[in-house]
């Protein structure tokens with residue numbers, strides 16, 4: 001089977017998530033000459049062109065079709081709000097390409113209607129740490145996608161980090177809540193820890209270095225330890241000590257409930273996007 005480095009991969013939409021995935025692919029050795037980006041934004045196109053990628057003006061339907069025709073794999077990386085309008089004008093352009101949609105919420109029933117039922121369709125929910133090959137991606141393949149085509153999609157997305165298949169499309173809403181959107185939860189925690197560190201007298205540089213190294217160390221420890229996160233937490237928490245004082249505030253303010261509510265809101269919003277912008 002072809003490796004990603006011999007595949008033509010086209011991105012329709014060259015924004016934040018496409019840029020993160022492209023960075024992952026480039027780091028894995030994907031030649032720029034085999035990467036294609038279709039975008040409306042001239043500045044973004046110029047940036048990709050300066051890096052040696054092939055670029056196409058999305059305002060020109062023929063240009064978009066040209067990119068699709070060249071590609072073995074096409075990643076749909078536009079906002080859920082516009083994906084239908086992007087796909088319908090190029091419905092007659094699809095051949096053997098494996099199409100990977102990363103649009104949050106938009107179901108394969110809608111996508112198949114806009115692409116045509118013959119298209120080999122995979123949905124993915126990646127996250128932005130893809131940029132440093134530390135991403136986590138949930139994947140779902142529709143019935144018509146062969147084992148080899150699934151492997152192809154997996155190769156493309158695994159350039160970004162961990163990939164994990166779900167066999168029920170509905171679970172992609174949960175994947176969005178636990179990993180797709182979740183880098184933002186951790187960044188939010190870091191932002192606020194750093195701000196409070198400064199209020200406690202540390203410089204911004206000191207607070208940033210200490211908070212970030214602690215996030216990295218904790219994640220690495222949780223990944224490599226035989227202990228569960230709950231056990232690791234207990235090992236930091238001396239009876240009646242400093243950590244207990246902090247955790248008691250989190251418990252009193254029902255932080256566990258805040259985390260659960262936030263993830264449920266995320267999952268629910270993904271379902272709403274599916275209703276609002278699906279067929």
Ligand SMILES: NC(=O)C1=CN([C@@H]2O[C@H](COP(=O)(O)OP(=O)(O)OC[C@H]3O[C@@H](n4cnc5c(N)ncnc54)[C@H](OP(=O)(O)O)[C@@H]3O)[C@@H](O)[C@H]2O)C=CC1
Nearest residue numbers: 013014015016017039040041058077078079080102103104
């Ligand atoms: N960001 C994230 O962490 C994640 C995002 N996703 C999904 O990825 C998709 C993209 O999100 P994100 O990268 O954040 O969004 P961005 O807005 O950064 O990227 C979308 C890009 O598509 C461009 N665009 C708009 N219309 C068209 C068109 N007709 N043809 C081609 N390109 C067009 C936009 O240009 P312009 O700026 O000019 O409008 C923009 O550059 C979404 O569907 C989102 O749900 C999934 C997982 C994680």
Ligand SMILES: O=C(O)[C@@H]1CCC=N1
Nearest residue numbers: 104127176180181182
């Ligand atoms: O916020 C969003 O809608 C996108 C999908 C997952 C992460 N970002």
